[in-house]
Amino acid sequence: MKDKSIIDLRAAYDAQLRGVTPPGGGVRVETDGPLTRVVGWHRGFVTGPRDLGVRGAELDVLIARQRDFYAARGEAVEWKTRAHDLPADLTDRLGAAGFVAEDSETVLVGRSADLAADAVLPDGVALRRVTGGSDLRRIAAMESAVWGEDWSWLADDLAARIENAPENTVVLVAEAGAEVVCAAWLVFKDGVDFAGLWGGSTLEEWRGRGIYRAMVAHRARLAAARGIPYLYVDASAGSAPILTRLGLRAVTTTTPYVWSP
Template identity: 65%
Template sequence: MTDTDGLLAAYDEQMRGAPPTPPAGVVHERDGALLRIVGQHRGFVSGPRDLGVDGAELDRLIVRQRDYFAARGEAVEWKTRAHDRPAGIADRLAAAGFVPEERETVMAGVVRELAAEPVLPEGVVLRRVTGDGDMRRVAALETAVWGQDMGFIAEDLIGRVAAAPDEIAVLTAEAGGEVVCAAWLVFREGTRFASLWGGSTLPAWRGRGVYRALVAARAGLATARGVEYLHVDASDDSAPILRRLGFHALTTTTPYVWSPPGQS
């Protein structure tokens, strides 16, 4: 039986700090226990399970992050988890003008239990891609699936591959030259984890095993690197599939986003 409490403790210890190698132009900063990432499509803020501050001091910490990115004219995401302390941080973020986005489930699985030969529908081929043009095709897929401009994903992936090609693997599932699903695997040296991202599938191709095949393929890559666990922040659509594949729910995560006036 998987020790989910132990997995959550390992996640808290190993997966909440700064990623190893930022892309060019991306900077990691600290404000106390808080990690602040600057230079992405929007700012990002995260911290350990317990920030170590509360009350007026926590309010000041929140306002400092908001005002820092306001001075840059940028939105900022503060990533919360359901088991974080202090317990009232969500209310304090809302009071400072942060708005919650969709809640996701933080899940983890044991790699050796997840790796399998990818099974793809007839006519679908799997590719590992590294070129700038392919990253733009991935972003175009994300834009089509989510109905909003996701072009920043291309720039993010291009920057990651350029900065540390061994820390990311981007996969596409293609049919007739069209990208029908795309996903990437991010390695984190010095930890026991790698993370699954993306996994968006065109509506016409859902329910046909393409998403599951990309999970299996990434688990295989993780196995080859000696990774023990896979982590994913799963949407409500993906979480049931991942549970069936052997992932375990650890907690939930909700991004709280502040945007400058006039930006959505």
């Protein structure tokens, strides 16, 4: 029998976190039936409620319409799925329409008060909040190095988020001298019980020294101070074990299905 608290957390996640808050900077959110889609981002983005409420041929038409919408714009699009979504054949139908699954991540939830324990940074490493364009470009360069692909779009994305909601977007860097060795951000949404842990990437040579854990603890303290009871994160295979040891709990998995022109 499943743990009831996990069921309750997943229900709260479904109720509060299925929508999208546009980062600003000309990005807009539209709806198409049960779906929410983002236009004007670095690539298109589609999400929906747990149960889309459409089946069979009607669902195929809905999927094709999103694909064709972004095709007309010459853009790739990510359709964000969760393992407990309905209908159960959604991912099969996405695949049939040309969408390709990327790496799955684990959706983890934890209590901010429980995660706010003190964590010690290594000697010579300092943590600070950043808002300026030069710092955001340094973060984007670090993320590009970590992931081995071009993340230059991230600087503009974070800048738009900060401009659009400065009190709800907290971007942090850990620096060793002039080098950004880790970056992460905390995103609040008005009227919900969750704050999102995003980023959390560390240069390979700086891993295993407690920097990532310190980033989590600092953001947990900020959330707890604002009275937000829960933190959530879409965790990669590398991050999930660390976060689970810190006390976050898995509520589902999420897999992006991507169509590219």
